[in-house]
Amino acid sequence: MLKKFTFVALMGALVSASFGAGVANAATDRNGSCETGEFCLYYNSDNAGSVSDFAASIADYGDSQPSCYEFKGAGNGQGVCVKNNAASVWNKTNKAVTVFYNSNYGGAKQTFAAGAKGNLKAELKNENASHRIGDAGGDPDPAPGTYPTPPTNNQPSEAVRAPQASKRTAFVRTQISTLTNEKQCYVGDYRPGEPSTSNHNTGNALDCTISNAIGQYPNATQKAQGWKLAYWLQKHAVKLDVRYVIWQGKIWSVARASEGWRNYTAGGGVTGGHYDHVHVSIQNPYGD
Template identity: 70%
Template sequence: MLKKFTLVAMMGALISVSFGAATANAATARNGECESGEFCLFYNSDQGGSVSDFTTSVSDYGDEQPGCYDFKGAGNGKGLCVKNEAASVWNRTGSPVTVYFNSGYGGSKQTIAANTKANLNSDLKNENASHKLNDSGSGGGGGGTGGTYGAPNDNPHPSATARAPQATKRTQHVDDEIRRLTGETHCWVGDYRSNEPSDSNHNTGNALDCTISNAIGQHPNAAQKEQGWKLANWLKKYASKLDVRYVIWQGKIWSVARASEGWRTYNGGSGVTSGHYDHVHVSIQNPHGD
């Protein structure tokens, strides 16, 4: 009887050790480490910079703190929202994972095979809004047509100034390329603004406001919001070709001077128009700076 009891006790101990080991090896979501069983986004190409690790699908990464999914690991990009900021991935799950341009698993997409590292392609690099686990690219619809626009022609015009509502030749080139490649036709320098300095970007013809919602003062619907992000990220992507200085949309600003910080909070106002929730603002490189 003693031998039988000892054998049972030993088996119980082995089972306990086995379960303990399995628990210790389980992935811990959102701890800033890319562990087995997780899908991970990286701020830099080739799995560099800060990492954001996931064990579930995410239909919308979110636009701002504190509600967005952010980069958790050490390195470049730590603390930034992952939406429109990831450059590479590591799929450590046993099934394919698809990254989508739009929220709600819509738009352009890239499928990463199980247990594979990859750089995001030109459509998705820094233009990612959602991912779906165990997905071979079927998607879930929603969020507009997605994708990115084609590459614009280089801006051939020198830095200059004009007087609003006239655009400089450099700004007019940006407006022409927006119309030609994106279909957006409601971009304007606007009237001269007496409440702003005479050398402001708008007053010198070096800025455009592109209305995205149905009217100025109105919040955009979901599809228009994605449309605005598509334009804003296109301007960001081709800033060097267009001579863009900075872009503002949905309470966020991206600038060439602080490009390493990605989209950051815009502090110029919180209203529908002052926060740029109804229009995309783009400033062009010019003699007077910001």
């Protein structure tokens, strides 16, 4: 696949203006040290070797000196152009960041949640051309503003029988209602067609209706509202004991957080694809 090359200095300036807002100012961009507020690429896997640190999105790393973005830190790969030479990343910004195969944010991609670190997948290892801060794998950014930080969920892990909610799930439902004002969150009835250990059947999952009714697609305002809730659940997954979240045909899970929001293919249609409701599963004894 051919990659489109751009004038690095100009594109870097334009992209920084468009996407750099909101990134922490504590970092010293391009000093070869991975600091809070930066997105960092490493020459070797497992965050080893020389590092290249960025505080803004880059549409094209460039492929030759003296115009390319190079690995700055000490170690293997220092001075080498970043383009097509990165093997791992550390996202120390407060937003999701997506790495792309092509320049100008195209082709195969991999998303890293805020705070995540990990290796680039096979399609992108040593085949990286651009990255965009605030890109959640093609999903819209959260709606302006955010909900308050919830308290820590200290309720025990347990399994009950739907429609009863486990103590952990009841805690999450209360926080959603109190802090986000979403009131339509339910465990739902027991589902004979599912395993008895499933999240819903053990009272360890909630479906929060976002559209006007189940079976109806949300309007634009409701869709943004659903993303605001979904991103809040993602952001506070550890505090709330969230296991995974599904919304708009996308799934995010704690176990695969470094991959960001992935396509959800287990269900079809409005409800099966979770276009009318946000699903949140809670950590539980079975993990189903």
